[in-house]
Amino acid sequence: MAYLELKNVNKSFAGVGAVKDFSLDIEKGCLVAFLGPSGCGKTTTLRMIAGFEQLDSGSILLDGSDIVPVPPNRRDIGMVFQAYALFPNMTVRENIAFGLKMKKTLKADLDRRVDEVLEMVRLKDTEKRYPHQLSGGQQQRIALARALAVQPRILLLDEPLSALDAEVRVALRGEIRRIQSELAITTVYVTHDQEEALSISDKVVVMNKGNIEQVGTPEEIYRAPRTRFVATFIGTANQFPGQVVGQNTVISNNLELYTCDLSGFAAGQSVVVLVRPENIQVQAEKSQPEHANHIAGVIETITFHGAITRLGVNVNGARVVADITVANTDPVCLNQKIWLTFPVDACQVMAVDE
């Protein structure tokens, strides 16, 4: 039995379904990320676990017992908010001690515990300051310390890094992961940032319009997206819409694309072939690669991204993007005719829903 179980959870606001028949098991000690665009229901689901939103139907079990009837202040669930939510009238130390005071912890235990968590977030020297005297990153670390001080059964993080700048965001997400694994605390992390979700979590739950699109490890989500939404939302994917014409061929935009086995599809069925830009190699000359597609195109845009350079290539009027690294590609220029090569197993084929 999983530690946290959501069973057929439904929630709608003013008749619009925000979360639809959501069922999920979360194992003890795992960090699970809810990932999706805004309005996909991820925050609503988190708030239902915390007790700040009521369920329309369904149940939430924590360690085997139903927590839906339990008010939020007795659920023993720690929460970190996007807006930090530190109490402005209290010092850092008082903020962290707040939860322990509510639990009527003995003074000596309280002091020791506050010191411990301050040590853990490496902000011992800020204990006498007020929240407005701290940077955003520091405030969020204090908010994390405050949530952890009471040793909650699970930790919920609601877009904790969205208000911070890029550098702090990357540093702090590493910090969160370190602390989470040290404490082995079951954690739900809500984010709309796919990079954040992939880098931090044991499992990713991709959500769209109130539904779960896919649940899997970050690698599974990236390498084997099960829906077109997941494929396009996570990373970038070139899409070649077309029809199945053979056991491993799809015709798209007058191109013959060779793919892996298509026995699951009917001949003539509408499908879309997805290819990640980093799986496309760029060559100046035509060659005869084996088990790979080889198509011609003209470079329309060149965008430098640091580690990679992204090319926008016109292939029969359609746009294909390919990522190249300067080290292993010949120099390219605009309007140059080039050849794109991508192996058969880099092609993912999905049925088109219509």
Added chain:
Amino acid sequence: MSQRRSSPQGAKSKKARPTGWQIAMVGFFLFYMFVPILSTYVFSVATRWDRTILPEGYTLEFYQRAFSASYFASTLRNSLILSIATVLVSLLFIVPTAYWVHTRLPRAKPMLDVLMILPFGIPTVVLALALVQVYNFAPLARSPFLLIGAVVVYSMPFMYRPVSNAIQAIDTRVLTEAAQSLGANIFQVLKLIIIPNILTGILSGSLLVFATVFAEYTLTSLIVGARFKTFPLLLVEFTRINGNVAAAFSVISFTIAWLVSLLILWVGSKGQTTKTETVQAR
């Protein structure tokens, strides 16, 4: 940092000198505001002041007569009771309501805002007469309780505005949820988190309500009249007997209102010192 935010250095170094017009405007404003008050002060100690620019002589006789007036102590007491009771009742009504609406029912906020302007739109005479008619039964009829109720309604906007602004300045919903997730119940949330953070609003609201109610005449006169005589009633009574004594009463009334304001501000600043003292550059 946050202390200096409002005055960027560039603006400070190029401080513009006030023009003649600006000085004249400010001078006129001060004249307009303070001449009546000063005149009242002077009139309360003047022996005779109708043939000369300045009074012909000065005396404290009118203060003596004011302090020894038969109703002086009881009206002062009644006014304090009325003002303090009104402040307490309106705190009790307004603070939880404003908090609840801002945090849980934001859709009702425009309605509440309109509701809080209504007392300005109803003439006090109409309000008083309507209340006297409706609550025409014991123990409410023409009682001090009815008066307190009426004055609470009449002074509600003065409490609501500052409190509502203070609540708006902090994210009450998130702070409430954060405190709840740490185990606090709703009373602890209000007492430990919300009230300390909106204290300035609560204090300025209390101040406005106190000052307004302390000088309230119409409602008191029409609802309770002589049954519960307050200080303004006594003052008006004396304007018909002796203007100088009435002026002395005005001065006493001003002074009390100012002392109470100072007291409230002092209490407020004590609550704030811990914050301002520690405001230093990061």
